[in-house]
Amino acid sequence: MTTRRAVCPGSFDPVTNGHLDIIGRAARLYDEVVVAVLINKTKSSLFTVDERVDLLVECTAAYPNVTVDSFHGLIVDFCRDHGIQVIAKGLRAVSDFDYELKMAQMNNGLADVETLFMPTSPLYSFLSSSLVKEVATFGGDVSGLVPDPVLQRLREKLGG
Numbered sequence: 718m719t720t721r722r723a724v725c726p727g728s729f730d731p732v733t734n735g736h737l738d739i740i741g742r743a744a745r746l747y748d749e750v751v752v753a754v755l756i757n758k759t760k761s762s763l764f765t766v767d768e769r770v771d772l773l774v775e776c777t778a779a780y781p782n783v784t785v786d787s788f789h790g791l792i793v794d795f796c797r798d799h800g801i802q803v804i805a806k807g808l809r810a811v812s813d814f815d816y817e818l819k820m821a822q823m824n825n826g827l828a829d830v831e832t833l834f835m836p837t838s839p840l841y842s843f844l845s846s847s848l849v850k851e852v853a854t855f856g857g858d859v860s861g862l863v864p865d866p867v868l869q870r871l872r873e874k875l876g877g
């Protein structure tokens with residue numbers, strides 16, 4: 718039988734509890750899950766790609782079938798190169814849907830890759846990496862929204 722693999726792609730700048738919820742749920746559905754950090758040189762980021770990968774490795778250590786990688790270019794090329802059949806994503810609200818639907822349709826047209834949408838836990842519906850960074854920058858409490866290693870690294874980077 719072929720190994721069923723899914724990828725969870727994103728910027729993960731930094732990984733949040735919302736991401737980990739989706740990664741954990743995908744890990745229960747597939748034999749192997751690859752978390753793929755998008756290398757986007759035009760987008761400014763707080764954490765380097767290596768830092769983001771290291772944090773993801775630390776925060777997904779409890780899942781034996783999850784690995785972490787990085788990629789640039791098209792996600793469908795990454796899927797083809799790694800024998801991945803499915804892109805697994807979380808949908809936070811209807812506002813995510815418009816863009817995600819277009820991307821899923823494009824990816825399915827470009828290659829034989831399916832997209833699985835999972836409804837985000839209502840606990841994390843409002844949560845995004847950018848909001849976490851904004852709140853943390855001004856000294857707000859983001860514990861409970863990000864895993865402990867991220868909390869530590871945010872404090873180191875932003876002070877406080």
Ligand code: ADP
Pocket residue numbers: 726727728729730733734735736738739805806807808809837838841842843844845846
């Ligand atoms: P992007 O680089 O597309 O902004 P992110 O790194 O913020 O992406 O997130 C990557 C993916 O993780 C999203 O496309 C979405 O599927 C999922 N995701 C993001 N935030 C959450 C959340 N709060 N709850 C569940 N899933 C999320």
